[in-house]
Amino acid sequence: MLDHCSISHKGGIVLWSRSFTPEAAQLASSSASPVNSLMREALIEGRTAEEKYEKDGYAVRWTFVNELELIFVVAYQRILQLTYIDDLLAALKKLFVKYFEPFITAFVTSLHAVNTAKAAAIDAASWDFSKAFDGWDTIFDKLIRGLEEKASQDRKSRLRGAIRPPADEISTPPSDDQGTGRCCSFVAFIYSHAFAAEPSNNSDAPQDEQLIARNVQALKNRLRGRGGARRGGRSTRIVDSGSGRDSHPNSDSEATPKRKSKAKAQRRWGDAPVTESDMASLDFSMDKPGASSGDIGSHDLQALVDKSSMGTRTRDGLYEVKDWEFSKEQSDTDNAIANALKRADTNAPSGSLGTVGSLFARLTGSKVLTEADLKPVLEGMKQHLMKKNVAREIADKVCEGVGETLVGKKIGGFQTTNAAVRLALSTSLTRILTPKTSTDLLLSIRTKLSSPLPSTQQRMPYSITFVGVNGVGKSTNLSKVCFWLIQNGLRVLIAACDTFRSGAVEQLRVHVRNLSMLGVNGAGDSKGRVELFERGYGKDAAGIAKEALTYGRENDFDVVLIDTAGRMQDNEPLMRALAKLVAVNNPDKIIFVGEALVGNEAVDQLTKFDRALRDFSSASGAGKGRGIDGMLVTKWDTVDDKVGAALSMTYVTGQPIIFVGCGQTYTDLRQLRVANVVQAILSD
Template sequence: MLDLCSISHKGGIVLWSRSFTPDAAQLASSSASPVNSLIREALIEGRTADEKYEKDGYAVKWTFVNDLELIFVVAYQRILQLTYVDDLLAALKTLFIKYFEPFLAAFVASLHALNSAKAAASQATTWDFAKAFEGWDTIFDKVLRGFEEKAALERKSRLRAPVRAAVEELSTPPSDDQSTEPSVNPDTSQDEQQIARNVQALKNRLRGRGGRRGGRGGRVVDSSSGRESHPGSDSEATPKKKSKAKAQRKWGDQAPTESEMATLDFSMDKPNDAHGKLDLQALVDQSSLGTRTGDGMYEVKDWEFGADKDANDAIANALKPLDSSKPKSTIGSLFARLTGSKVLTQEDLKPVLDAMKQHLMKKNVAMDIAEKVCEGVGETLVGQKVGGFQTTNAAVKLALSNSLTRILTPKTSTDLLLSIKSKRSSALSSTQQRMPYSITFVGVNGVGKSTNLSKVCFWLIQNGLRVLIAACDTFRSGAVEQLRVHVRNLSMLGVNGAGDSKGRVELFERGYGKDAAGIAKEAIHYGRDNDFDVVLIDTAGRMQDNEPLMRALAKLVAINSPDKIIFVGEALVGNEAVDQLTKFDRALKDFSSASGAGKGRGIDGMLVTKWDTVDDKVGAALSMTYVTGQPIIFVGCGQTYTDLRQLRVANVVQAILSD
């Protein structure tokens, strides 16, 4: 059952709307309407109409009519599986245009003739949409009823199939041989009894093989020794290959010499040089140090693609028509087909969009995202009238540039310092005890969460903040020791190149094998009691498909409600970035909400590591931002504490558009 259906002009004027439930009617008139959220968070980003947008339990589908500037939107409960929504939208679009095209064309022309949006809104009130679209409600009800009846018949036919399969199964006498593996027809739906019989048969088969997958015989017990053996196994025929022995240490009755003691000294306080001091120059790259603003704040450098070129000039050059005296590139040769003054169609744009897709994929953009971006560009161009090769070339490239800019432009603030200061000032103005600003770093294994957490810590220390690092990775061996080394190094670097920052950074750890959510809670309370400004929570790496570990991470989020959840990902991944982010974001929202303590928190931002290894293939930034709609706060680009950069949208667009 639908909740809301509406037909609107792209300027925001609602031509027709229907609410099917009281809650949907009340929601449609509020700012939290799924249609308003769709416009703010999906359409502005240039998302394609074949996607499904989800918000607050609603699923929203939409389609465009570009020449008349119309948007058809359908909203329904996300838990429902309505298979007819796409067909319904296509039918509504066709019928609405067929019956009311003259009126719609006159309406759009009148809006274009006005000078301002305010005048357009006032003029829209003079149009009597109820009278103009008289009879549309009857047509809509008839179309919707037809699709719902068809879907109901399909559901009934799907339900009859398991019943028929169960009857056929009961009419067939069961086999006495349970050691053979049951055959399963993938095209036939099986009921719960059949599944239970299959599982039992498989258990019997494995029990006959001694519980070993892939074994070829049962267990044999040696009567003399009482030990079990498996006939035919490779372990009996082939002796195990001995691993290479480690170098043994020499132990004796005499006391070890000083040289022998030095070789056995593995303590973390071992001197790094002849003077017994840490080599600070190896921890800080002077060339990558950030800059100080007029008020003394430390800002990390911007990442620039081609430091010798201005980003705006580079984008302008990328949008210029190709020089006819030079050999045309692949995209340029396809642009040459679009000549003359004409209205662009999907067939005209298909070769150009295919070339765009290949170009984006070469820039490490995930394949699905490249397809959706190109489809979005095509949707904005279909129905537009262009003339001449140069005009078409510029129009298509400009549409791509605008689409990339909309996707990459942050929808929320990326200024962490401002957020931290706002929380501190609000606590000072109230009577409550000041809580530290907490940031949780999550991600898969081996992407560099702990290393880049320490880079963020260095940036915070340089801004005069006291930072507490919570070692909540209680699984990986050496994780706590790694953070301990980082804290020791950061304590010796000082603030603004002078003094000792030992009191500004501290490690909170409770060892291994403990509950990470409990350690994070204790760390936040410790930071509150000891006047720390920020708590950085390091978590264990986990694969996005590991449900138990994702539930544990969601528990940490639900219990502690961190101010920021930052996903740490690699710049090297393409399609994998989409899978990782989608499943992390969905698991956090679902599991933290299901626990009852959280509010369905998802990813708040990204930190992309190994950025210096991809050159201009920065498509991972586009893929990650497109999937979550959240900004990339920092990128890591080196091995020292100063190797942290912030992204500018123009620079990323420049790198993606470059040949």
């Protein structure tokens, strides 16, 4: 049974709707409606092209009529297996367009004639949809009744065809008009015959079952008493069904002979013992006699700051990192793609999609685009996106979404099909990459620090937790973020919560020492601006993070950066430990650190990290149900224009990419502009 059905204009105006239950009517009017969520997450944000959407126990299916800008939506409970939904959507679309196409065409034309949203609302309100669609309810009722009856008959015929009981057991099933009790008896009849065990014709079956049972028991005994021969236990054996001989020796000692352990020889580097001069040459400690504050041994600290990649300061004195630019030769990278797509000349531009552009150029002239016309174009587009390191699944969905917006569109006049398809792709990529939340991390920090508090309450520092898989560069890029915060005059406490990896605490200690000596603007001492909080190895990371937040509050630190141990997304115990840290401490931001080099793996990592954090932290704690709030993509300088990982990550989570790391120094941190990423993806 359906719960909700509606017909809407793409601008958000509902032309007709029907709710079949009071609960569905109440849910449809709320902001948490699955239909509203579909419009927001799937259609507006463009993060799904599959014509099926699931939320809060409901399944939502939809279809488009692009030439009339209509959306047909059907919602039903996900647990129900409704086989007629596709037929219903197809019939709805066909009948509604057949009966009301002139009216809808006039309505859409009037909407395009107005210039402002207010005028559009006034003009839409002047149309009487109830009068215009008079009689549609009767048509819809007949349609849904016919489809439900047909589905019921098909289901019964399948059940009858699947059941072939023996002739002496055939009994006449009850008819539909004999009451509920007889129907239950018929269901029991079907169940008994459908799942009755057939007699086995294999005479060896009992013998094989006994053999398998003996082998299983033998394995259990062996695992239970492993090494039993050495401990006085009884040895077990597995019978070979072919020969009846033992398939392994009687004891583990016979199967695996003991190896004699050899004493490890001590290694000596060189013939002579180490002298005091050798020790002095290897001494790089800070308190070494003659060591200055500007260098550690022969290492120049200024090499840790690249002057050419330093950010800029605004009029307010805030330090902003540079924007990542795809092409330095072009003077205006923000408008390059937009200007190219707005040109409506008959000659297709030559340098955006290469082979895909030549495919677009085949479709020219005034015509209505069909799926057959767009199929080779979309296939070329998908291959191009995958070459740009976009995950295959994401490339499929993006191309499907572009195709859905173009099917039924009439192309002609001054606009070529090439320009129309390129514009649709650019619009889709821009919509996906555009952040849905603020990416101004500094504004969030200052807002929390400046918010009023009761006089008896002490302010908590702003906390950021960095999570991700092993080896992506969490600690290194945490130190880059720390440098950016120090340049903006904030006091930063780094919490060493990676208590597993050897050298993790020492690595952060080196970063803190370097950052303390660099100071603001790369000159001067800033020892009081950054500090390390650590409790060694083997401790509970959630407890260390909690202690660090308390220490930061008591010592007036502005920001606490929490470094966590890398873990694989499929390791459930480690993901539970990470979720515990989130649930106990409820950080202000959870930033996923991922590599720009990965393609399909990025989708798997992000999906499982986000799901594990939400599921495992939902039981208790202040941060229950928290997911990933943003991404930091590392090794960005290694991919050139193959920046598809940014598209894949944003598509999966709907969260923004806050920074990208692109080098080895503390200043190698960049912000992403949507236009630059789109330009890189569309380039050859």
